[in-house]
Structure formats: structure tokens, C-alpha cells
Amino acid sequence: MEHHERALSAYVEGVRGDADVLAVILVGSVARASEREQSDVDVYLVVTDERFARETDAGRFAWTERHDLDYPGSYIDVKLASPGYLEIASVHGDDPTRSSFAGARVAFSRRDGLAELVTRIATLPDAAWDERVRSHVAQARLYGGYFLVQGAQGNDAFLVRHASVHLTLAAARAALASAHVLMPGPKYISGLMRAVPTPDGFLPAWDRAVSDPGMDSGAELLRRLLDWLGHGMTPDEALSTFIRDNELTWLRGGAPAEFF
Template sequence: MTLAPSLPDLPTHVRPHHRATIARVIERHATQPGVLALILAGSVIRGEGAENSDIDFMLVVDLATQAERAARNALCIYDPEAATYEGGYADGKVVDVAFLEEVAGRGNEVIRAAFEGAVVAHCVDARIPPLLARIPVYQDAGHEERLASFRAQLQVSQWYVGEAEKRTDRYLLMKSAADLAFWSARLILAHNRMLYPFHKWLFRRLAAAPEQPAGLQAAIDCLLAEPARRHGDALAELVLQWRDWPDGGEAWPQRFLRDTEWAWRRGAAPVADW
């Protein structure tokens, strides 16, 4: 009989009940047929989780197992039976080595950030650890262009806040205010070469950015609490005047046109998904 791997070295912040659940996740999933590796990630591993946070993991499997699971729509794993605490569960994804290679080569920031702090709990394929090391890394290639595009999106959002207020369009006002907060955060994270971790962790990650305008968090909170043109303009100007942002040699309406309205023409991903 094949024994499940022992509990790996975990960060000291991982709580005892999470450790117990991780041990059960490894026992239940690591030695299934076709499994090449079990990777632990998510808020519990990063030290951002709450008492009842779930355990996030990834199974890396061989090609035959990946194809078999894909054929029966079983690439996601929901396992409440692994939890040793009330309300807990384990949340898994099933991928193959080719997926990891794609992420390392051209993954967007969200998928890269998902591997931050990842722990290899089980591995029988020597290709996997080096791949994992390449994933949670901000990509310097295209950095200046990224800043120019994010700046344009911020300026468009600022303009829309004003238009929404003028038209008394509550939906557009709420959407544009949220967009303005979002692009302000994305621009500062990119300036710091920090990965964007998706909306759930965006502002916690922004708070950790070492270089940012004084009063940025307060300006964002003010706009979100009371969406209005004056608050939108205050936030936008705070960010735009903080440094000399690149513009890619074009005005923001043209940049927005190319990046957003005409992105479909070249099959590009939406800017928010970069």
C-alpha cells in the first residue's frame, strides 16, 4: 500500500486546525492515480486567511488523468469532508504540467498571484518545482506600456464619473467610481512591480505597496463612500500628479480606443485581465 506523504513544512502562521485539514487533504488526494504533485496556496498559506478560511490546493496530474477528468467535468474539487473545523472545506483545481508551463510563460497577473507563497506538499515530477519558482513574479517586459494603459483607463474612469453625475445615472456613477478606485490601485501596484491578486485582495495588497501617494487609501475610501465628481477628481489628480506617468506617446482617448474598444480586433485580453 502506498502511504500518503507526510505534512510538509508550513509557514508558522498556519493555524492548528488548518494544519490538520491540510494533512487530510494530502491523505485524501496526493496519492490518487495520476497525481504528479499537490500544491498548497491561497490565503491560509499566505497568512491572510480567517479562522474559517478554506484550504486551497492544486493537483498536477498526468495527461491521461487530465483528459479523463476534463471529459467528465471534474477539474474542480470541493471537499468539505477534509475539513476538521466547522464550515471549512478544501477547494482544489486539477491541472497538468503544460498548464504550469503556460502560466510561467504568459500567465496574467491574477493567475501568477494565485501561486504566491505556494507550498509543494507532494511531488514526483522534477519539472514542477522550477516551474513554480517562475510563476509568482511580476513581468518586467512591457512594464512601461502597462503603466501607460492603466493610466489611460484611470483617466477614462475619471471622465465617466463626471458624465454619470451630469446625467444623474446612478449605475454609471457607481460603476465608474469603482473603476476609478480599481485603476488607481492597479497603477500603484504596477509602479511597485507587485502582482494584482484580483478584487478580493486588491486593497489589502495595495496597503502593502511601499511607494504610493500620501492619502491614497483615504481618497479611495472617500470616493467609494460617496461617489461624486469632486471625489473622483481628487483621487485621479492625487495619483496622476504623484509622478510622471508614461503615456506611450498618445492621448488617453486613443489609448483607451485601442486597448478597450478595438481590443477584439487583435484578439487581445481586456486590460483589466492583464
């Protein structure tokens, strides 16, 4: 909307004189043209790697500016980035980071090739999607086929609910990955599950496992997931994948699968 564009232009004018500022990247609903009248304006402020190090060493990663200056309730929601940050995000970024750049627009830049780099962040190759499906299926097998069973057999209500939540999350992430859809955050999963293609009966089974966690609903969801995306993964392969993606993330320098 016009008032959002005015707010963005005013913000850019306010920061472009800073020699450490290399770019402003518009993201969020305004970039995707899905904003509401009162939406805020989301941007990444790209600064030099040296400035990024100083700011983040001081614990400054994000902030808001221009409160109520551009339209009623307006503000600029700023996240800090740098060329190094963007390059690493294009290789190792998790889903929320990658999805935050979907539809992004470079509003101001002193650097060539920034738009192409931003596009790379929000894009994954087919092989990466296939590996994500495999990882999330392994998560589902362990949470649904082992931890949920252990919780039910031991009458451990916490473990039953914990395993059920992780099972439904893993099943949802596998479904999204099979459709090459990034996961912006947990609050979007229920909606996204209704937007991606799934086999007949899968979505009702997922809904049941969410609303009525337990052995019966979990077993049904896991069965449907394995029939759809199990791809012949053996129990030992699932266990090794689960350990790699959870217990050994400290060794590999990554994040657990649910945070990909």
C-alpha cells in the same frame, strides 16, 4: 498548524496512487503560514494534460474533499491544473491566478522543475509591471476623464457610478502595479491600498472617490494619479491603450485590463 499538515498529508496519500496525478501544490493561507485554526487547506491538483482536458471539457475545474475528516470544519479546497496550464499561467496568467501561487509549496511531485515553474508564475519582470501601470493609468484617464464626465453632464446616475467604480479600481491597480504587488481579487484592494506606498494625499483622494463618487472626487483622484504615474502619456496614447486593453481583447486573446 499541525492539523493542517496532517490533512494535507492525508490528501496526498489519497491521490498519489492515481497515475494521472502528477503533483499536489499547497497554496493559500496554510502555504503562507497565515492560516487560522479553522482554515481550509487549498491545493492545486496537477494532473496530466489529457486528464485536465477531459475534466474541464466536462466542466470540472474545482471541488472540495475530506469534509470534517481531519479537524472540525475541515476540507480540502481543490483546483485543477496540468503542466500545460502551469506553463501558460507563467506567461499569461492574470493577477488572481499568479497571486494564488505566491508562497506556494510543492507537497508532492513526479515532475522535475515544478517548484521553479511555480515561482515563475508568481513573478513578473519589471517591464511587465511598467506596462501594467501604463494600462491602468489609461483606464483611469478614460473612465475618469471621459465616461464620468459624460455621466455627470447627462445626469446619468448609473454611468456616474459605473465610471467612478472603474476609475477607483484602475487607480488602485496602478498603485499596486507601481509597487509590484499582485491583486488577488477585489475584496483585497482596500487593504492593499493601505499597505503600498502612495504620495501624500493620494489615499484620502481614493477613499473619497470610493465613498462619494462623482465629478469632484473623480477629478481630484485622477489629477493625483496623473501627477504621480501619468509619465507624460498623451490623450491619444491613453485612448489607444484603452481600446487595445478593452475593445480589442477578443482580437489579442487576452483579458480586459481590470482582469490582468
